[in-house]
Amino acid sequence: MNKINVSVRHWCATVLRFVSVASLFFLAGMAFQSNRSSAHSVEAASTHLYELMVYHALPGKASDLESVFKGVSGLQDKHGLRAVGYWIPKSEDPAWQNTFVYLLDHSDRESAEKNWQALHADPLFTPFRQAAIPLIRQKDGEYLVDEVYMSPTSYSASK
Known part of the structure; x- marks a missing residue:
């Protein structure tokens, strides 16, 4: 039973590391993208x-x-x-x-x-x-x- 607890803890730690790294990359990408683009309004494209x-x-x-x-x-x-x-x-x-x-x-x-x-x-x-x-x-x-x-x-x- 102790062996199962160790395997489950190891698996949880691995998943937690993966989610943390993925979140870090996601946040870094969002920060990078927010500096590159800005919101713009939709306007008429012509005088038609x-x-x-x-x-x-x-x-x-x-x-x-x-x-x-x-x-x-x-x-x-x-x-x-x-x-x-x-x-x-x-x-x-x-x-x-x-x-x-x-x-x-x-x-x-x-x-x-x-x-x-x-x-x-x-x-x-x-x-x-x-x-x-x-x-x-x-x-x-x-x-x-x-x-x-x-x-x-x-x-x-x-x-």
Whole structure:
């Protein structure tokens, strides 16, 4: 029995030495690394400003709304509203049913607003607006259109 206690004590001492040496190397590595790096914040990587638009169409009218945007897309481009893409979501989630989505790329908020004003002032835009109005859902007299401006992060592929 005494022989077993000696073997167990020897094993425990060996494990303790190993853990102590491993911990020492770990702490030394951490101290070395902390001197080499510093924390940095995530910032926008460019001056690009994206605008996401989500239109909530009346039931069954998303493809009709898509047709309106297919026609107006050239006019948007003429006025500096650069479309990244247009989409009809394919989802079983009721929140995405009857929606039409598109994404614009602006250089900054000021030029975005100027370009939107120019589009809305163009007489060629009026027929497209009139065609879209009866296709978009309303709530309390407001059209259901979600809009958000977004800046890419420093690690985004779209900088």
